[in-house]
Amino acid sequence: MNRGEALLLEVGAFSRRLVTRVGRASLFLGAVLRRSQMPFARPRLLLREIYTAGVLTLSIVVVSGGFVGLVLGLQGYDTLQRFGSETALGSVVALSLLRELGPVIAALLFASRAGSAMTAEIGLMKATEQLDAMEVMAVDPIARVIAPKFWGGVLVMPLLAAVFSAVGVLGGWFIGVVVIGVDEGTFWSQMQGAVSWEEDVAGGVIKSAVFGVVVTWIALYQGWSCRPTAEGVSQAITRTVVLGALAVLAADFVLTAFMFIGV
Amino acid sequence: MPDQLVVEVKGAVAGYGEEAVLKGIDCTVRSGEVVALMGGSGSGKTTLLRLLTGQLPLREGEVTVFGERIAGAKRETIQRLRRRLGMLFQQGALFTDLTVFENVAWPLREHTRLPERIVRDLVWLKLEAVGLRGAASLYPAELSGGMARRVALARAIALDPELLLFDEPFAGLDPISLATVGLLIRRLNDALGAASVVVTHDVQESLAIVDYVYVILAGRIVAAGRPEEIRASDDPFVRQFVRGEVDGPAPFHYPAPPLTRTLLEERA
Amino acid sequence: MANSRFDLWVGLFVVVGVAALFFLAFQVSGAASARVTGETIQVVAYFDNIGGLKVKAPVKSAGVLVGRVTAIRLDPSTYRAEVTMAISRAVPFPKDTSAAILTAGLLGEQYVGLEAGAESEMLQDGDRIAVTQSAVVLEKLVGQFLVQRSAE
Ligand SMILES: Nc1ncnc2c1ncn2[C@@H]1O[C@H](COP(=O)(O)OP(=O)(O)OP(=O)(O)O)[C@@H](O)[C@H]1O
Ligand SMILES: [Mg+2]
Numbered sequence: 001m002n003r004g005e006a007l008l009l010e011v012g013a014f015s016r017r018l019v020t021r022v023g024r025a026s027l028f029l030g031a032v033l034r035r036s037q038m039p040f041a042r043p044r045l046l047l048r049e050i051y052t053a054g055v056l057t058l059s060i061v062v063v064s065g066g067f068v069g070l071v072l073g074l075q076g077y078d079t080l081q082r083f084g085s086e087t088a089l090g091s092v093v094a095l096s097l098l099r100e101l102g103p104v105i106a107a108l109l110f111a112s113r114a115g116s117a118m119t120a121e122i123g124l125m126k127a128t129e130q131l132d133a134m135e136v137m138a139v140d141p142i143a144r145v146i147a148p149k150f151w152g153g154v155l156v157m158p159l160l161a162a163v164f165s166a167v168g169v170l171g172g173w174f175i176g177v178v179v180i181g182v183d184e185g186t187f188w189s190q191m192q193g194a195v196s197w198e199e200d201v202a203g204g205v206i207k208s209a210v211f212g213v214v215v216t217w218i219a220l221y222q223g224w225s226c227r228p229t230a231e232g233v234s235q236a237i238t239r240t241v242v243l244g245a246l247a248v249l250a251a252d253f254v255l256t257a258f259m260f261i262g263v
Numbered sequence: 264m265p266d267q268l269v270v271e272v273k274g275a276v277a278g279y280g281e282e283a284v285l286k287g288i289d290c291t292v293r294s295g296e297v298v299a300l301m302g303g304s305g306s307g308k309t310t311l312l313r314l315l316t317g318q319l320p321l322r323e324g325e326v327t328v329f330g331e332r333i334a335g336a337k338r339e340t341i342q343r344l345r346r347r348l349g350m351l352f353q354q355g356a357l358f359t360d361l362t363v364f365e366n367v368a369w370p371l372r373e374h375t376r377l378p379e380r381i382v383r384d385l386v387w388l389k390l391e392a393v394g395l396r397g398a399a400s401l402y403p404a405e406l407s408g409g410m411a412r413r414v415a416l417a418r419a420i421a422l423d424p425e426l427l428l429f430d431e432p433f434a435g436l437d438p439i440s441l442a443t444v445g446l447l448i449r450r451l452n453d454a455l456g457a458a459s460v461v462v463t464h465d466v467q468e469s470l471a472i473v474d475y476v477y478v479i480l481a482g483r484i485v486a487a488g489r490p491e492e493i494r495a496s497d498d499p500f501v502r503q504f505v506r507g508e509v510d511g512p513a514p515f516h517y518p519a520p521p522l523t524r525t526l527l528e529e530r531a
Numbered sequence: 532m533a534n535s536r537f538d539l540w541v542g543l544f545v546v547v548g549v550a551a552l553f554f555l556a557f558q559v560s561g562a563a564s565a566r567v568t569g570e571t572i573q574v575v576a577y578f579d580n581i582g583g584l585k586v587k588a589p590v591k592s593a594g595v596l597v598g599r600v601t602a603i604r605l606d607p608s609t610y611r612a613e614v615t616m617a618i619s620r621a622v623p624f625p626k627d628t629s630a631a632i633l634t635a636g637l638l639g640e641q642y643v644g645l646e647a648g649a650e651s652e653m654l655q656d657g658d659r660i661a662v663t664q665s666a667v668v669l670e671k672l673v674g675q676f677l678v679q680r681s682a683e
Contacts, residue, residue: 044534047541055540058547094559124359133356136316138345139373159548166551169559188558193635195560196587205552 025221031142032150032220039148049152053114053216057160060109065164068101069093069171076172077180086180090187091194093172094165098195098204099260102165104252107211110157111244115219118149119240122223123233146224150216157212158205165204203259207252214251215244267294269426269458270315274324277314277334283322284310286482294425297452297459299469301504302479308462309353311479312428315460316350317341328426346374348426349419353434355411357403363414364390364399370421389417393447409440413447420451427452427459433468441465445472466505470494478504571598571617572656576630576643581612582666584632584641590616592645597622600643616643623653629662641666 039046076092122145125131131141169191176182195201219240226236270292278284284307292298300308313319314326314334321334333344357366367386371377377385390396393413403411412432419427429448433441449472452459463469470476470490478486478493478501486493486501493501519525581603590598598618606613618624627648634641645660654660 047537050541050544051537054548055544058544098555098559128359129352129354129356130358132318133350133352135318136345136348136350137370137373138342140342144373156544159545159551162551162555163548166554166559169555191559193589197556197560201552201555201560204555 024225025217028221028224029217032146035140035143036147036151038143039151045144045148046152046155049148050156052117053110053149053152054156054160056117057110057113057156058163060113061106061160061164062167064105064109065102065167066171068105068164069097069168069173070175072096072101072168073172073175073179077176077182086176086182087186087190088194089172089176089182090191093176094169094191094195095200097165097168097172098200100252100256102168103161103204103208103211104248106161106164106208107157107215107248108245110153110160110212111215111219111248112241114153114156115215115240115244116237118153118216118219119223119226119237120233122146122149122220123226123228123236126223126226127228127230127233146220149220153216153219154209154212157215158208161204161208161211199260206259207255210251210255211248214247218244218247268292269294269329270460271327272311272314272324273326275311275314275321275326275334276323277310277319277321279310284482285314287324288479288482288484290477290484290487292426292458292460294458295453295456296474297449297461297472299473299476300460300462300479301464301466301469301476303464303504306479307482308479309430312350312430312460312462315426315428316345316348346422347424348428349422349424350428351412351415351419351430351432353430355403355408355415357411357415357418359403361402362399363395363401363403363406366403366414367417367421370418374422385421389421392420392451393417394443409436409444412436412440412444416444416447416451420455423455425455425457427455427457429459429461429463431462431464433463433465441468445469448472466507570620572620572654572658573601573615573617574654574656574658574660575613575615576660576663577606577609577611577613578630578632578663578665579611580665580668581614581632582634582641582668584614584643584666588642590618590643590645592622592624592647597645598643614643618645624648625650626652626654626658627662628654628660629664630660631664632666634667 039049072093073089076089076096077086080086080088080092122131125141125145131145134141134144173187177184177187222236222240222243223233226232268291270290272288272290275285275288276283288307288311290298290300300311302308310319314321315328317333317336319334325332326334328344329347331340331344333341336344357363358369361369364386367389368382371382371385375382386399387396390399393416395410395413395417398406398410398414403414406414416432427448432444432448436444445468448459448461451457461469461473470493473490476486476488476490476493477484480500486496486498488496494505496502496505584600584603586600586603588600589596590600598616600614601617602613602615604613605611614630624645625648627650629646629648631644631646632641633644
């Protein structure tokens, strides 16, 4: 067998694995959606997941949002003042945060903080037969464990992205208005003139909701399908973070092309 | 309703991959009985239990529990049958983020709408039955293996099941805990009027408490009988197993090509 | 006890998240200040050139927001731009009010500026503003300037 053939075989085997995995993951998502009554019938289950996915992620989102806003303020001012349009600082900061940085960075933080925790918890429950035990006790683990986590993640993500953007705007305001001395009124009115409610704010919320679905789905599926050993769980966690980040960036490209550019 | 058929397995063939692990199993369990399922590691004992709980699809044959087919049945049927059985997992499978008390309360909270006061009373009764009322506020990580086993037992009997399945309840226990758990199984079975299946390697301990024994080897039942019949058996494999001898019909090796061939292939 | 602690934190989280959304909607995008409150009338104006004017651009008088551009189309008979605006009923404008397309700052967004006239009759719903001044196109200005220079 020559090199070319070997390469083709490799590509073939890879594609087959990829298709199988995507297929299985889609069936899994379908099952989760079909068995989603429990988190809404028993809101306490949902509250617990909002707590672990949202409340525990909030602090790093606030801190990161603040720093990103400060940096945007400095960089934006440095670039804009070359063209004499420092007054546009507000709109530059707000648009970058609302359209891209807020949803994307918040989703990356969410994948590494909340997503990895979801994978770890489910993987360990699987490795220690807790999921099997539930099943034998006539309780469906998808409805009882997975579905609440899924909806918790999906509901929490847009709020985290909004907090990130809001704190970021305040960071930009601090650098622009307080430190550099751009006129306060101009800063806000320029921003309000440039930012549209339907396109930029709502668009960002839609983006972050999609990211929430994608990251939570990946995290839950990795935990659910991992090999039930210590090594298997740790590999699944790594995959959640890596695949989650890649999926967010790829989804961002597609969404941006559709929503803002209108391909 | 004594002597009622609780479990009936006929010609069951099942497995995970290409080759079947169970190659045609027949066995029955009646109410009031404690039945032991013995056999070496990897002989398919856990696999058989997974058939009884409907966790594994059946390839051939028939598995009925409480007179209804469970393997391959509809979800609702399986769930309904599962509510009537309790299972003790090989590793305990306690919920690690809940206390001992909450672990035992879990099935009650999921399946009943009993008021909190009654749930608490029931949990205390179950914990008293396994002698661990004092450990109620501990987490599973703070328990010894034997204690965890007993908590899992309390959780398995929380809903007063009619069929109890035990996967190696004696593994890794000191002689005293072992005798305790053995006695508990017999007493709980009789108190609940249930039927029990005990998977075990521990020949002497189980022969002392059970009513009937099935010996399984490589996916087939090779011997069955009352404990005294098993002790007196002159079947070479049963004698090897009961006396714990290395040499005999039961292979020590997992199926493999001859060693010389493996070594030669390594060289090539 | 443990439950109420969850509730408290989750409640706080939701409040913070929703507050952030409100902040983005009203302070950052100016959805509130952008809305022309109350009843409006529709008026049209024709321009030779609207430059970069867009639908939803503000309509201001003396710098105060009084309305929004609601539609822009090309009149097929005259080839002039027909701009429809919704302006607040609260401040009636005289019939001879003039409209101009102005730019906020050198490179800012474009808006319609209204300059009130002197007549006693007021603009009604569906009326047309007769006197208009088109957008200043920067390239044209620069071109004119260069031509003048070279002529001197
Ligand atoms: N989830 C699984 N996937 C694939 N093969 C499995 C799986 N579980 C068990 N097996 C295989 O099935 C065979 C029987 O396993 P089983 O767990 O039933 O043995 P056992 O009798 O319970 O052994 P032990 O006493 O060691 O628990 C083994 O050869 C094992 O390799
Ligand atoms: Mg086993």
